[in-house]
Amino acid sequence: MDIVFKALADPGRRLLLDRLRDQNGQTLGQLCEHLEMSRQAVSRHLRLLEQANLVAVLWRGREKWHYLNPMPIHEIAERWIGKFERQRVQALHQLKQALEGETDG
Amino acid sequence: MAESRFLYVIYIRTTPEKLWQALIDPEFTRQYWCETRQESTWTPGAPWQILRPDGRVADSGEILEIEPHRRLVLSWQNQFVPEMREEGSSRLTYELEPVGSSVKLTVIHEMDRPDSKLIDGVSNGWPHILCSLKSLLETGESLDETRRWPEGV
Numbered sequence: 001m002d003i004v005f006k007a008l009a010d011p012g013r014r015l016l017l018d019r020l021r022d023q024n025g026q027t028l029g030q031l032c033e034h035l036e037m038s039r040q041a042v043s044r045h046l047r048l049l050e051q052a053n054l055v056a057v058l059w060r061g062r063e064k065w066h067y068l069n070p071m072p073i074h075e076i077a078e079r080w081i082g083k084f085e086r087q088r089v090q091a092l093h094q095l096k097q098a099l100e101g102e103t104d105g
Numbered sequence: 106m107a108e109s110r111f112l113y114v115i116y117i118r119t120t121p122e123k124l125w126q127a128l129i130d131p132e133f134t135r136q137y138w139c140e141t142r143q144e145s146t147w148t149p150g151a152p153w154q155i156l157r158p159d160g161r162v163a164d165s166g167e168i169l170e171i172e173p174h175r176r177l178v179l180s181w182q183n184q185f186v187p188e189m190r191e192e193g194s195s196r197l198t199y200e201l202e203p204v205g206s207s208v209k210l211t212v213i214h215e216m217d218r219p220d221s222k223l224i225d226g227v228s229n230g231w232p233h234i235l236c237s238l239k240s241l242l243e244t245g246e247s248l249d250e251t252r253r254w255p256e257g258v
Contacts, residue, residue, distance in 0.1 A: 024110070056114040056211070058213070067110075067111060069112065069114050070232050071235060071236070074235075075239075078248065
């Protein structure tokens with residue numbers, strides 16, 4: 001689990017996860033478009049995200065496609081958000097979204 | 106892209122044999138998959154369907170590929186939400202791969218059309234089901250939220 005938190009601790013890697021959330025299934029080339037990061041940096045970040053299982057990959061021919069894998073985050077939520085708290089947490093989250101818009105960092 | 110797809114990977118401390126059984130045996134599936142029941146003879150070309158607790162068919166299709174303890178591919182068409190049903194068949198793939206004392210389970214659900222409502226819909230449900238499956242195999246108990254069919258659906 002340490003590696004999941006390490007992977008999430010970097011804003012560049014979170015940005016890549018956001019890009020995959022917007023459009024799931026992208027190649028390295030597509031992910032590099034409109035980003036300030038170098039191709040090497042994106043590639044390095046993706047490797048760590050893959051090790052943390054936050055990104056899952058699919059090979060199609062010689063192309064590697066990257067997908068957002070929410071399972072580790074889901075497992076963390078299951079571990080610390082108890083079954084009775086779930087609805088209250090969700091209600092608070094919806095309230096926060098309504099008040100702030102969807103722009104959480 | 107001209108298709109819709111998601112790809113989930115989860116590691117479960119179990120054996121490929123036990124995980125395989127948990128994926129297809131109704132006694133297991135109802136515990137982590139909201140009381141639903143899958144019906145199939147699990148042979149290539151055989152029909153497959155998943156029934157809601159009230160007995161209505163939720164989704165149906167056929168077995169496209171089956172390699173026990175390793176790989177299962179089936180076609181999947183929704184049967185109870187008209188706008189999903191009219192999209193036609195999607196494809197579900199399970200791949201099981203032993204890694205140390207765990208099994209890496211890859212779940213791919215895809216459809217050959219962009220912006221599929223079905224794929225969008227099931228992509229929210231799968232993480233709950235897979236986490237619950239993991240919990241069932243590792244602790245003997247599925248997660249509370251997946252033990253009942255959701256109200257109002």
